Amino acid sequence: MTGRLHRLTSTTRASVDFFFDGQPMQGLQGDTILMAVLSQTGALRQAEFGPEQRAGFCLMGACQDCWVWQEEGQRLRACSTEIRAGMRLRSTAGDGWLT
Amino acid sequence: MTRVLIVGAGPAGIRAAETCVKAGLHPVVVDEAKQAGGQIYRRPSIETNYGAKGRYGSEAAKAVALHRCFDQMVAKGQLTHLPHSSVTSIGQNNAQILTDDGIQCLRFERLILATGAGDRLLPIPGWQSAGVFSLGAMQIALKTQEAALGRRLVLAGTGPLLTLVAAQLIKAGADVLAVLDTAPMRQQLKGAWAMAMARPIVTLRGGYLRSVIGRRYHAGVNTLSIKTNKRGPTHLHWHDHKGQQHQTPCDAVGLGWHLMADTQLADLVGAQFEWSPEWSQWLPTIDKVGRIGKGVYLAGDGTRILGADAAECAGHIAASACLADMSLSPELNKRVLRRYARMRRFASGLATAFQLPQDLMKQLPGDTVVCRCEGVTVNDITKAAQRVGIEINRVKSQCRVGMGRCQGRYCQFAASQVLAGIGQTAPREVGRLRAQPPIRPVPISAVLNSECVKEQP
Numbered sequence: 001m002t003g004r005l006h007r008l009t010s011t012t013r014a015s016v017d018f019f020f021d022g023q024p025m026q027g028l029q030g031d032t033i034l035m036a037v038l039s040q041t042g043a044l045r046q047a048e049f050g051p052e053q054r055a056g057f058c059l060m061g062a063c064q065d066c067w068v069w070q071e072e073g074q075r076l077r078a079c080s081t082e083i084r085a086g087m088r089l090r091s092t093a094g095d096g097w098l099t
Numbered sequence: 100m101t102r103v104l105i106v107g108a109g110p111a112g113i114r115a116a117e118t119c120v121k122a123g124l125h126p127v128v129v130d131e132a133k134q135a136g137g138q139i140y141r142r143p144s145i146e147t148n149y150g151a152k153g154r155y156g157s158e159a160a161k162a163v164a165l166h167r168c169f170d171q172m173v174a175k176g177q178l179t180h181l182p183h184s185s186v187t188s189i190g191q192n193n194a195q196i197l198t199d200d201g202i203q204c205l206r207f208e209r210l211i212l213a214t215g216a217g218d219r220l221l222p223i224p225g226w227q228s229a230g231v232f233s234l235g236a237m238q239i240a241l242k243t244q245e246a247a248l249g250r251r252l253v254l255a256g257t258g259p260l261l262t263l264v265a266a267q268l269i270k271a272g273a274d275v276l277a278v279l280d281t282a283p284m285r286q287q288l289k290g291a292w293a294m295a296m297a298r299p300i301v302t303l304r305g306g307y308l309r310s311v312i313g314r315r316y317h318a319g320v321n322t323l324s325i326k327t328n329k330r331g332p333t334h335l336h337w338h339d340h341k342g343q344q345h346q347t348p349c350d351a352v353g354l355g356w357h358l359m360a361d362t363q364l365a366d367l368v369g370a371q372f373e374w375s376p377e378w379s380q381w382l383p384t385i386d387k388v389g390r391i392g393k394g395v396y397l398a399g400d401g402t403r404i405l406g407a408d409a410a411e412c413a414g415h416i417a418a419s420a421c422l423a424d425m426s427l428s429p430e431l432n433k434r435v436l437r438r439y440a441r442m443r444r445f446a447s448g449l450a451t452a453f454q455l456p457q458d459l460m461k462q463l464p465g466d467t468v469v470c471r472c473e474g475v476t477v478n479d480i481t482k483a484a485q486r487v488g489i490e491i492n493r494v495k496s497q498c499r500v501g502m503g504r505c506q507g508r509y510c511q512f513a514a515s516q517v518l519a520g521i522g523q524t525a526p527r528e529v530g531r532l533r534a535q536p537p538i539r540p541v542p543i544s545a546v547l548n549s550e551c552v553k554e555q556p
Contacts (some may be wrong), residue, residue: 004331004351005240006228006247008271009148014316030145042330043229049474052327055229057471057509059236061131061185061546062361064504064540065471075542080131080183084145090453 003055005039013033018087020068027083034059034078037089044068044078045091069093100125101425103377103418104194104205106186108366109137110407111171111399115211115421120177127179127205129186129196135169137215138235139407143167154242156267157304157409166409183529188536189195189367192394195551197541204551209394209421211363213414216400218260218361219380220509221459221478221516224324228459228466230331231510234355238264247273249333253335255279255323257453258357259406266308276313277347279337281356281456283319289453298446309516317378322462325352347362353554357453359512365402366534368395374527378404379451381531382514389417396421404450409442459514468515470510472503478516489522491530493516502542507532 008079013028027036037044037049043053044066044082055067066078071088103119105112109132119126128135134142139297140162149235155162169515170176171190171434181198188195188208196203213262218233231241234256240246247268251273254265265278280287295302309316319340326334326346334346347409362370364384370383370391384402389396398417399410412435419429475498484496491514493501501507511532 004249006273007245008241008273009245011148011245013145016323022548030143030147031244034379035240038248039246047227047474049472050227050468052227053229053329054419055331055473057236058217058233059239060175061539062508063233067504074380080133086156089385 002042003039003040007039016083016085018083018085018089022090026076031083032079033081033083033087033089034074035079036083037068042057083099101128101208102206103209103421104129104207105211105213106130106194107233107399107401108169108180109139109215109258109399109410110131110165111138111210111215111401111410111414111417112213113165114176114400114411115213115418116172116178116414117168118415118418118422118429120172121137122422122429124427125178125382126211127181127207128305129181129184131183131185133182134166135180135182135409136166137410138164138239140165141239142223146478149245151424161407161411164253176481185539187541189364190536193318195537197537197539197545201545201547202551204549208406209396209425210368210536211396211398211414211421212368212401212415213399213410214361214401215410216358216360216404217508218355218364219357219512220354221455222254222467222469222510222513223255223354223459224467225327225332226324226325226352227471227474228260228327228331229349230327231352233356234260234264234353237353238267241267241271241273245271245540247351248353249270249349249357250274250277251349252351252353253277253332253347253349254319254353255277255281255335255337255359256353256355257282257456258355259449260355260545262305262308262360266311268316269311269487275312275315276349277336278316279316279320279323281320281323281459282453283340286454287318287452290448290450293448293451294445297441297449297468301445301489318516321456321458322442323459327416336538346348352381354457355450358400359508360401361508362401363506363534363538364467365391365395365397367536367538369393369396370395372531377447379455379526388420389413390420390424392419394424403443405442405446409439412436412439412442439551460513461520463517469513470503472505472510473499474508475500477517480514481521485522489518489524489529490530491518494518495532499530506535506538
């Protein structure tokens with residue numbers, strides 16, 4: 001599936017490798033997690049209360065639509081967290097993430 | 100030294116901080132972004148191709164001046180900046196702040212809230228799908244990442260942001276297929292007169308932006324609905340002002356009906372609210388300099404949607420009031436007060452021009468999702484209201500509208516419209532959704548690891 005994001009300027013930024021739901025992906029340095037993931041695929045997660053997928057909504061940290069989790073358990077707002085090389089992200093919470 | 104806490108580092112927060120620093124105080128500024136600037140003057144995390152001129156257009160000089168003003172205060176150690184941090188709860192001169200390093204509890208004597216505003220959303224069928232964003236989101240992606248959130252965009256709603264974002268995207272080379280404004284042209288012209296009287300150049304600039312959009316722009320549209328497949332939007336269906344039906348193919352939709360003041364912290368510190376017919380929203384009651392009493396001051400779009408220039412004025416005015424109340428002599432610039440009054444007249448014109456569509460909500464099918472967080476539909480709200488009446492806090496407890504991840508930010512407005520429709524009454528009669536701490540989701544682990552939270556009785 002192609003990415004949702006359409007970059008409007010050419011860029012010389014270095015690429016950043018990361019994993020999303022086990023899939024290797026590439027973003028650019030300075031991307032938020034949301035931008036990096038949506039440059040590769042169409043959505044961030046499956047909605048919990050409906051059949052649709054979700055890809056963030058407000059991009060300013062207010063709607064909380066874009067939560068993703070690190071494999072270590074920490075929850076992140078994809079719209080306001082920068083992507084880092086080697087990040088292992090998942091679209092759903094791991095078991096026991098509340099603790 | 101008296102500790103002044105400023106929440107928000109947009110135009111209002113930065114000018115408030117500057118005013119405090121000039122009086123010799125050392126304020127603490129909490130802001131959710133990594134770098135100060137607010138939404139309107141948001142900065143990218145890395146230097147990108149656009150530069151300030153490309154990013155902020157005609158407002159570049161103001162943006163750069165504000166950024167420089169704030170950065171210099173930080174560099175000189177004149178204030179404490181807590182970036183990437185959210186005030187999650189506040190009360191009794193104590194704020195709970197979620198930072199990257201866990202929760203901090205901060206005591207303060209004076210509080211200046213410059214929390215700004217966010218997109219005001221109305222639900223339309225299909226808006227819960229991936230690929231539908233707020234207009235603000237479309238602008239943030241463009242400004243900070245030089246990207247469009249799709250390849251074929253349709254923007255819909257009303258307000259100055261609709262025209263601005265559309266023109267910015269088009270200039271940047273994005274493919275915008277249609278810009279659909281629910282405000283009828285006749286109504287817009289009524290407001291434009293007041294706008295032009297108060298700020299002729301800004302009004303002309305708005306006219307120029309419309310010319311950039313050209314034939315893609317349609318005023319007075321209604322009956323919007325988004326057709327989707329598994330991946331996201333495929334078409335936007337709409338009726339033009341003559342009632343003719345159209346469908347525009349797209350893979351992304353931006354929505355927004357002007358802005359809504361972010362008032363949750365003001366609510367937690369005990370502000371009174373009144374329904375503003377002009378702005379169609381509940382707004383905190385303030386005196387003419389932004390005081391709400393007990394050492395709390397409000398400034399910027401979190402009080403009235405007056406825009407960035409007015410927010411700079413309001414930040415200065417509120418901080419000056421704060422200093423005066425502390426018996427420090429502020430240098431309140433009289434010109435700022437006059438400028439502020441002019442901004443208010445302009446914003447008033449905007450409110451007239453871009454009124455909410457009265458019909459859009461009435462046309463909604465019962466299965467339309469109102470709360471995106473938890474998929475609460477018009478039918479769910481109707482059933483809840485049949486059980487407990489139309490008071491919005493009671494309806495919330497019945498069907499969870501306003502209880503999800505966003506804490507009602509993007510559904511409370513629509514929910515009150517739906518409830519008012521059921522009760523055949525005005526939205527003010529439905530009441531106001533009370534803010535509940537924490538106003539941002541807080542990880543349990545952050546609470547467990549926080550000494551200051553444990554200490555509290």
